[in-house]
Amino acid sequence: MGFIMDGIDAEAYDRQYSDRQLMRRIGRYFRPQVGRVVLITGMIVLNALMDMVLPVLISQGIDEITGNQATTAINTLVFLILAATVLSWGFNFVRQWYTARSVGDVVLQLRSDAFTAVMSRDMSFYDEFPSGKIVSRVTSDTQDFSNVVTLTLNLISQVLLVILIVGYLFSINARLTWLALAMAPLIVGAALAFRRVARRTTQQAQRLLATVNANVQETISGISVAKNFRQEQTVYDEFTDVNEQAYQVQVRQGFVFSAIFPILVFIAGLGTAVIVYFGGTQALDGSITPGDWFLFVQAMSLFWFPLTGIASFWSQFQLGLASSERVFALIDAEARVVQIDNQPTPPLDGRIEFRNVHFRYTEQEQVLNGFNLTIEAGETIALVGHTGAGKSSLGRLIARFYEFQGGQLLVDGHDVRCFDLDSYRRQLGIVPQSPFLFTGTVADNIRYARPEATDTDVRQVAQSIGHGDWLETLPQGLDTAVGEGGRGLSMGQRQLIALARVLLQDPAILILDEATASVDPLAEAQIQEGLETVLTERTAVIIAHRLSTIKHADRIIVLQQGEIIEEGSHASLMARRGHYADLYDAYFRHQSPDYEVA
Template identity: 35%
Template sequence: MSRLKDKFLNVASGNTYMRLVRYLRPYLGRLFAAIACMTLSSVMAVLPPWLLKNIVDDVLIQKDLFMLNFLALGIVLIYLCKAVFSYGQTYLMNWVGQKVIMDIRVQLYDHMQKMSFRYLYKSRIGDLISRITNDVMILQNLVTNVIIDLVVQSITFVAVIIFLLILNWRLAVITFVVLPITAYVLNVASKKLRLVGYEIQEELGRVVAIAQEALSAIRIVRSFATEDEELDKFKGQNKSNFRALMHGMQIHAFLEGAVEVILIGALALILWIGGRDVVAGRATPGELIAFIGYLGLLVQPVRVLSKVVSGVQRGLAAADRIFEVLNVSTEVRPPRSPIVLKDVKGMIDFEDIYFAYEDKNWILRGINLHICPGEKVAIVGHTGAGKSTLVDLIPRFYDPNQGCVRIDGHDVRQLDLKTLRRHIGIVPQDPVLLKGSIAYNIAYGCPWASREDIVEAADRAGILDFVKSLPRGFDTEVGERGVTLSGGQRQRIAIARAIVRNPRILIMDEATSSLDAAMEQHIHESMQRAMEGRTSLIIAHRLSTVRNADRIIVLEKGEIVEEGDHGTLLKREGVYANLYSLQMGEKSRA
């Protein structure tokens, strides 16, 4: 099972690499320039020990002053070039990295905007935001810093190895045997040191715990006169703490010394063999000094490259989390050759609709409904009956699994998605206002609305007097740091927002939250005015709304079980009559 998982993860990471490379493609020119800078700055970094060799051999031993001038100037030039190439590598790689990250972030956000509600409602928004922020930042580290480290340190590592081999291949081979063994011993010792440190901390913790326990229960200790026993316990723990500490310190002190001896021993061995080569004339003193210099240069790449692996893993994991979201299909796909509806009459047909959010768990089953232009239809039913789901199919928030929804005889899946939604006004149950002015909120999604249109919509929604009473009128800010609006006021702004675009179809989900009787009446009037001349579907909870509808549709477990006007349905004494009497009961109790 775990092998299967490993295999899957490897495959996923392989794909992740390829996918990341695709994002780099538009910036290949700058990427190659950055890599060229990295290569040159790494080469510059490994030249100084070679110059040191010449200083020792040619200047100090041969007393060549011209060479001294040349080498002094050379060192300055090398570091100057290194600084220029380092600047280039950092600037260019960050440019590429930031561009890639910007592309991924924008693509991710665009994708999230189009993602199915099914997925969005299932996911935690915090998690999605963290993918846009945290994961993208971790990925940015991979694309910039980790790539720089990987390229620069790998080139430095290889270059140092080559220089070591050129300088003295015999000594180099011995070094390649001695150094890994030393590194291994050092690694084991440092792990042991960490462990000892941890054990000492634990022992100390126990001493503190005993004192804390006894002091916090001091009343009991005194009441039972157990001070001496507690003191003995404390002394005992201190003794064992002392023993553990001394034992730990012994190991600590021994290992610290041993580590130094091993390191110096390895260096001494290399010096001893190298020194014999110098004495025997197989190598020059400068070569030996340069060799030791190169050994010093080897430390940084080994240290950085061992960390790069975890940086790459973290970056790839972040990329996987980002691609996981990008892989989620958008579900509602715009048609290839869309029909753009210019004038909508507002006729709606649901033809044999079946819909399930998951598998075959049908939320709507076999819905057939014809709604005439300008008709006002109230949809009622118990909670969870499928009312919201049914109306969500009209603007294509979801597509049905079977059957089709038509507007003026056109299957909505054939219509241009943007214009379809522009012809539909929606008032949700719990309207959300965006940060901005009241005018901005009313004209949201309708940038062509003039101030007169906004005022008219506010008037029809019954919010005009309230807005005028505010010191800044329509320019009053809402939301954070703005004016706080009541539920009823927000509802009416949402009604104004839905009708400012003069939609032919209006979908309203009545608020179920308790509003006082006066506000309920105001909202009802606003809704009635908003519905005038439009095909309207209202998910109705209030008796007044239901009574005024041309037709009432009763949904029960995803099926239309009753249909007709208020009087007819009451006479039938079925589900509607039942719902109605329940509401009447609640109302009279209130």
């Protein structure tokens, strides 16, 4: 079966849980449902009892007529058969009614946990794993899991039925019962043999499906590039490859699954033949009544159905276990940003101190190597330097988006790792270079960090940026609808919205990471005026390539490969004629009409 095992890469955070661990973990989710679980179990038992009584009653009926009994007894029997049928249905009704509620609630809880886990992962997690796959784990895998819970309950009721019937059969004729049971190991054995294979193929199929989905998602996200270059064909060809691969694996999985059923039915068919033969000969001897013999034959069908249930169940069950395994792996993925305490953050003054901080994103590239910097409360500092000098990394470390590997980062003298992240970040405002906007209106987006803000608050903040001129360029002003991710708005507009969003949040520490890089010079000048008043009241870290925007910073820090090579005010740095002065001259040279490219 080597072809079934062709490897498909697992995610790096996937782990192997034993079935027991998984079951125990799943069990924990059902604990709040104890009442319902007890009720459902009771219903399952009663339901199985009724289902068992039915063939027994019929077999007795047969005995009665072959024994030429009076018809009154038959009427009673028929009445009992009817009663058993109705009761069985009723018990099943109650069971399903409450099962839906329990499963619904458990899945809701699981989704909630998975979502919370995803939200609490740091940015390095999102750098590593495509969002499409994360999403499919939270929604699709939990759904598969719910299917399995329902299946499990069905299985339990069927196994119970088998046990009841076997018990009854033993009381009638032990020898025939053993013969009937002889088929069971064959069936269960065959089912177990499929277990491993089924699980592997299922995992592979699901992973490949996730790959296909990630492929579709990326294409749809980058559709404009494909269109611009008229490369639909290439993109399509690549998709076809993955799609075909997924198909191959799925067909393999399908074959494994659809082979189980006919094999089991075949074994059961043999079982029936065995019972017919031995039962028949015994009935001829008179050592068994025709009714009992009939019961045995009927029992075979009552019997193999649950047993094959176990088999098809195994595959389904493995599917569900694999799903729950992936959900749990997502929940358990180790966070790299670790808070060692969760002290509520007091209102911050905004003094930030880097002490001998070491930081890297990946093993290969050290970004900061023993970095030291103190930013005083209320100070506005500007970070300047080449791409890759570590400017943005400093902002991200302050925001606790990534974990540093050594040293200390203090805010108002407290270790930043001691704060409750929520209350800490609430006092922190970050405007990234390509800000993400949510579906909704412009006002909704501005209000994002402070959902309780009134319309007046929102308008005020929006007006405070460049006298609100930018609002005129939006078709419906603040009520303009924003597409997913900000589609439909220019980058400049998005940056202005993101800026307003942070200003409304009113943070103690403000980090502007190229926040106005895409805004036109006119608006930029207006923003600067607005910002100056905002910045005086709080600590601000401004990362900018556009040097005109940082002239007024209290202190300018020039970074090179993670180290500070110059610092001071604009005037003092210019006077030094060092690196900063070079950058500044180069910058203005580019803006100058007389600039010529070499």
